[in-house]
Amino acid sequence: MSLPREERLKVLGLWPGWRPRSTRSLARGVEPEPREAETIIGCAEGATPAGDIANLDWPALEQAIRACTRCELHRGRTQGVVGVGDIHADWLIIGEAPGADEDRMGEPFVGQAGKLLDAMLAAIGLKRGENVYIANVLKSRPPRNRDPKPEEVAACLPYLERQIDLIRPRLIVAMGRFAAQSLLLTDTAIGRLRGQVHEYRGVPLLITYHPAYLLRNPADKAKAWEDLLLARATMGRLQSAAPAAP
Ligand code: URA
Numbered sequence: 001m002s003l004p005r006e007e008r009l010k011v012l013g014l015w016p017g018w019r020p021r022s023t024r025s026l027a028r029g030v031e032p033e034p035r036e037a038e039t040i041i042g043c044a045e046g047a048t049p050a051g052d053i054a055n056l057d058w059p060a061l062e063q064a065i066r067a068c069t070r071c072e073l074h075r076g077r078t079q080g081v082v083g084v085g086d087i088h089a090d091w092l093i094i095g096e097a098p099g100a101d102e103d104r105m106g107e108p109f110v111g112q113a114g115k116l117l118d119a120m121l122a123a124i125g126l127k128r129g130e131n132v133y134i135a136n137v138l139k140s141r142p143p144r145n146r147d148p149k150p151e152e153v154a155a156c157l158p159y160l161e162r163q164i165d166l167i168r169p170r171l172i173v174a175m176g177r178f179a180a181q182s183l184l185l186t187d188t189a190i191g192r193l194r195g196q197v198h199e200y201r202g203v204p205l206l207i208t209y210h211p212a213y214l215l216r217n218p219a220d221k222a223k224a225w226e227d228l229l230l231a232r233a234t235m236g237r238l239q240s241a242a243p244a245a246p
Contacts, residue, residue, distance in 0.1 A: 040155045042072025053158040054165075058087055061162055065139045066106075071155035073140035078103045083135035083163060090131050090235065092169035092203075093117070094160070096178040096210065097138035099145055108134045109211070116211035117175070120224065124232045133167055135160060137182050153182050164201050170238045172203050173231055176210025194227050197234060204238065206231050 047069045056064060065080040074080075081098040084107045101111035109117045118128055126132050138148050138156050164172070174180045177190040183200045184193065190207060198205040208227035209220055 040071060041151045042075075043155060044069035044074065050158040053162050056162060058166055061159065061166070065159050068139060068156075068159070071140070071152045073138070073142060073152055076143050077140040079106050080139045081106055081108055081136065081141075082139065083133055084108055085129050085133035086131055087133060087167055089133040089167060090170040090239070091126060091133070092164065092167060092172045093121075093132060093134045093175060094172060094179045094183070095134070095136045095175045097136050097148055098141040100141070102136075103141035108136050112215060113210070113212040116215060120211065120228060123225070124228045133163075133169065135163055137179050148178065148182075157182075161201060164203060169203055170242075171231065171235050172200055172205045173227075174205060174207050176213060179210075180207040194223070195230065204234060206234060 048064045053061070053064060062082045065082045068074055068080045077098070081102050095108055095113075095117075098108060099111055099113075101114075102108055108114070117134070121127060121132060128134065137160060138152060139159055140152075140156070142148055142152070172183075174183055180190055180193050181187060183205065184198055186193070190209065193207040194209075198207070206227060208231070209217075209224045214221050214224055
């Protein structure tokens with residue numbers, strides 16, 4: 001079970017202004033004042049606050065992501081990359097962050113890793129754009145494809161959370177260590193996270209290897225295939241438990 005967002009950010013030490021209630025404030029009966037999320041490092045003045053993101057409709061959310069200035073990554077990217085596909089999809093695929101190709105094209109997974117992702121989807125009868133939505137944890141490209149920083153994840157997660165709340169997918173598949181660990185707030189190795197059904201924002205969540213990792217480590221494709229079979233079986237169960245309205 002994943003923790004609520006506020007709790008996860010507190011664990012990460014990123015909930016703005018949060019600290020354990022001190023004995024002094026307890027004695028005065030005063031709660032520490034939560035500061036606004038805009039205190040995140042690199043957040044530009046006027047950036048959309050997390051509380052506002054949680055209320056955006058889809059067109060406004062897309063616009064906010066494209067123009068986002070909530071962390072320092074906005075300075076080096078070409079555009080915020082929203083995601084691609086069916087916004088009423090049963091399947092939500094979540095990757096790490098846009099790379100150079102995605103930054104240029106404005107669409108997730110369009111490079112070599114994207115080709116492999118499309119092949120993985122095809123292997124279980126899925127096609128980009130048809131009952132599948134593809135998004136990333138980070139909407140802006142980290143420079144030189146470096147690992148995302150915790151404050152960048154904290155700044156960006158409200159967008160993904162809103163996407164999930166609006167799409168209401170039946171199943172989420174997180175691709176790779178970074179997406180899995182960011183959603184589950186854990187440093188457990190991906191090898192131990194895959195093979196079981198987790199949950200994120202009330203939606204069943206499965207973990208598999210990132211296509212870019214599989215391109216470098218083709219021997220693990222067999223394990224990714226097992227994960228895809230588990231995903232297909234899990235979706236079958238979810239669909240039979242609650243068939244779509246006619
Ligand atoms: N890797 C990702 O995780 N996401 C992309 O969009 C592209 C490559």
